[in-house]
Amino acid sequence: MYRKLMAYIKEYKLASLLAPIFVSLEVVMEVLIPMMMAQIIDVGLANNNIPYVYKIGIIMMGMALVSLLFGALSGRYAAVASAGVAKNLRQAIYHKIQDFSFANIDKFSTSSLVTRLTTDVTNVQNAYQVIIRMLVRAPIMLVFALFMSFQLNARLSVIFLFVIPFLGIALYFIMTRAHPNFVKMFKKYDLVNLVVQENLTSIRTVKAYVREDYENKKFKNATGELQQYSINAEKILAFNSPIMQLSMYFTIIMISWFGAQFIIGGSMETGQLMSLFTYVTQILSSLMMISMSFVMVTMAKSSAERIVEVLDEESDLTNAASPLTQINDGSIEFKNVDFSYSKDPNNLALSQINIKIESGQTVGILGGTGSAKTSLVQMIPRLYDATNGQVLVGGQDVRDIDIETLRDNVAMVLQKNVLFSGTIKENLRWGDANASDADIIHACQLAQADEFIQSFPDKYDTILDQGGTNVSGGQKQRLCIARALLKKPKILILDDSTSAVDTKTDALIRKAFKEEIPNTTKIIIAQRVSSVEDADMIIVLDDGKINGIGTHEELLKTNAIYQEVYESQTKGDDQE
Missing domain, CATH: 1.20.1560.10 (ABC transporter type 1, transmembrane domain)
Structure with a gap:
């Protein structure tokens, strides 16, 4: 010592x-x-x-x-x-x-x-x-x-x-x-x-x-x-x-x-x-x-x-001896993946996950609280490693890719949105330190954040308090999405990141994604069916296992959990 x-x-x-x-x-x-x-x-x-x-x-x-x-x-x-x-x-x-x-x-x-x-x-x-x-x-x-x-x-x-x-x-x-x-x-x-x-x-x-x-x-x-x-x-x-x-x-x-x-x-x-x-x-x-x-x-x-x-203490996430420094595309594949936070094979948060996502696809993930939705996507940028099996990005095992390279190509808006003290512009440049003002404004327009930023007296030079406490939850979410978009990632993960915005704004954000970043693989974790119904693929998780995979129409016909969520939300909308 x-x-x-x-x-x-x-x-x-x-x-x-x-x-x-x-x-x-x-x-x-x-x-x-x-x-x-x-x-x-x-x-x-x-x-x-x-x-x-x-x-x-x-x-x-x-x-x-x-x-x-x-x-x-x-x-x-x-x-x-x-x-x-x-x-x-x-x-x-x-x-x-x-x-x-x-x-x-x-x-x-x-x-x-x-x-x-x-x-x-x-x-x-x-x-x-x-x-x-x-x-x-x-x-x-x-x-x-x-x-x-x-x-x-x-x-x-x-x-x-x-x-x-x-x-x-x-x-x-x-x-x-x-x-x-x-x-x-x-x-x-x-x-x-x-x-x-x-x-x-x-x-x-x-x-x-x-x-x-x-x-x-x-x-x-x-x-x-x-x-x-x-x-x-x-x-x-x-x-x-x-x-x-x-x-x-x-x-x-x-x-x-x-x-x-x-x-x-x-x-x-x-x-x-x-x-x-x-x-x-x-x-x-x-x-x-x-x-x-x-x-x-x-x-x-x-x-x-x-x-x-x-x-x-040695980090349990380390680079391979000769890590890969290039990612071919935004395709993702889970091969027989098990995951445990405690690394205990008898206490798995996820088990037998097999998913194949093509580059540029939009994928929705639905599931109840505790179904391990966040745990699933956190293995893509190697915030955690799979206990068993393989996670592949661009056809390469994430453990063979340089960690910095991998995370530069994966933008993730976490479930808990974090902003730092400083100006809006400084916070957004976390996504790209060299982003021009035009790039920043464009990203905010895609995230439906430009309108409320322009309403501030200092606009993009508005000072944010620690944690972004002087903006609303929905505004904070949109700023975090804009920050992620500035990375120009091959993979964009939104972990329940539009829960605090209204359905109209949610729809506009998804429309902008489809038109502006068609080649980026988009993974959207959501509680609302409306947030993922246009996705190319929807994954339904239940208790750490895949309960169903398909499009909105397919799951309405074949998946009981998806049907139940859809009907409960549709009835709620009708009652409103």
């Missing part, structure tokens, strides 16, 4: 090296200053040698300024290195997620991925800064201060040999008990983020159903569980400070007691005792820094494991 993370230091290796070098030089200056102070007391003041006091004092001031400079430089380089590593990690995770299939994203959940990109990377960033600065400074300070204290008085310094092992054992106990609680705590962070994300993205639904109290209760429960695991971890970490304070005061009392006797006995000077007190502070503050660093590193270890888990 650590080797994996080290690879993301990259261009920040120099800063990562300079930070500990400068902090080491800072420590050297700090450790020498108490020795100089002892010289002032025991030599300068004891002999009333004022010039000597001034001389040593000026040297000490110079050393303090140099120490300050080294400290500032180490802090700067540590900040640069840690922020750089965090930047590289976030970019790596983000790029990795872009290659994930829907199945990979489902495995982690969106809220968990957001937590790993934010909170977990921040924890690793803080820990890295601590490692290259504080965890370098503290051990060096400890060793140098111990060496200098033994130089001053070896007998008194033996006290440290009892205190340090005691602290080491205590810190080991604290760290090993706290880590499991941090692991559980970060899982609860994911849950809190999930609750917040669901509530904010669905706030209109929450308010429409007056579920604010329920959502507040759900959030309170999630944060309560997070609080409990945080308390459990902090209860253990709380022992850190009192143990450090106990050790510090014990050491100071012992040195004061024995040091006073040594001074009375004439085996120690007053200045040496004062310097020794400074070294006591340096040694114990070093141990305090080490303990605080281990707290942060322990917390960051849980975060690092979660980050590496994402970085090590």
Whole structure:
């Protein structure tokens, strides 16, 4: 895991090296200053040698300024290195997620991925800064201060040999008990983020159903569980400070007691005792820094494991060794296709699907809720792979085609229409980044979107809010259709994408498709029979299986499900 993370230091290796070098030089200056102070007391003041006091004092001031400079430089380089590593990690995770299939994203959940990109990377960033600065400074300070204290008085310094092992054992106990609680705590962070994300993205639904109290209760429960695991971890970490304070005061009392006797006995000077007190502070503050660093590193270890888990995840959708970079036409064929989201052959969403669609045909797909209509079409652009069997596009297995090439030739308007913050024009150019204004207007005319866009004061430069919340559902659907048309695809898939428009607009969109893009294969998933009755082929799905295939007239004669849907919708229209 650590080797994996080290690879993301990259261009920040120099800063990562300079930070500990400068902090080491800072420590050297700090450790020498108490020795100089002892010289002032025991030599300068004891002999009333004022010039000597001034001389040593000026040297000490110079050393303090140099120490300050080294400290500032180490802090700067540590900040640069840690922020750089965090930047590289976030970019790596983000790029990795872009290659994930829907199945990979489902495995982690969106809220968990957001937590790993934010909170977990921040924890690793803080820990890295601590490692290259504080965890370098503290051990060096400890060793140098111990060496200098033994130089001053070896007998008194033996006290440290009892205190340090005691602290080491205590810190080991604290760290090993706290880590499991941090692991559980970060899982609860994911849950809190999930609750917040669901509530904010669905706030209109929450308010429409007056579920604010329920959502507040759900959030309170999630944060309560997070609080409990945080308390459990902090209860253990709380022992850190009192143990450090106990050790510090014990050491100071012992040195004061024995040091006073040594001074009375004439085996120690007053200045040496004062310097020794400074070294006591340096040694114990070093141990305090080490303990605080281990707290942060322990917390960051849980975060690092979660980050590496994402970085090590392999997408289950990958290119073949020598992928095809050209698609002949828009023909589609399903050969004995089975599909399971869990890849469990005993839990299939689709089974034994055999369909052949010629290039340029218009195909309608009907079926009840849960009949796997969306699952069927998602295998065409390889958003998911078939569990068994083959899906062919242009006569070639989709697994042999370069994924980018395949998706460039398949435009899909998803069941959940998504628009991004920005202008209408910027959103439409997702279909073709180089589309001219004329191309954009033409695509919108085909999708019956131009009329309402022209009614806006800023027309195609109208700013859309995040998710397109400032346009209606039908307008959003038509914008998404126009965006798909700009790709000039060989295959166009509309997944229930005209459900929010009236039948007249629906008919105009289908008429435009027939006249303007006759060579594009069009697959239309719909709930209304009127949306697909002119199709060259209609597929009726039921419980993940093909219940019937044929034209509108053929299915009216032979398919019970199609007859039932048609009659119920026709009666509804007659009653209206």
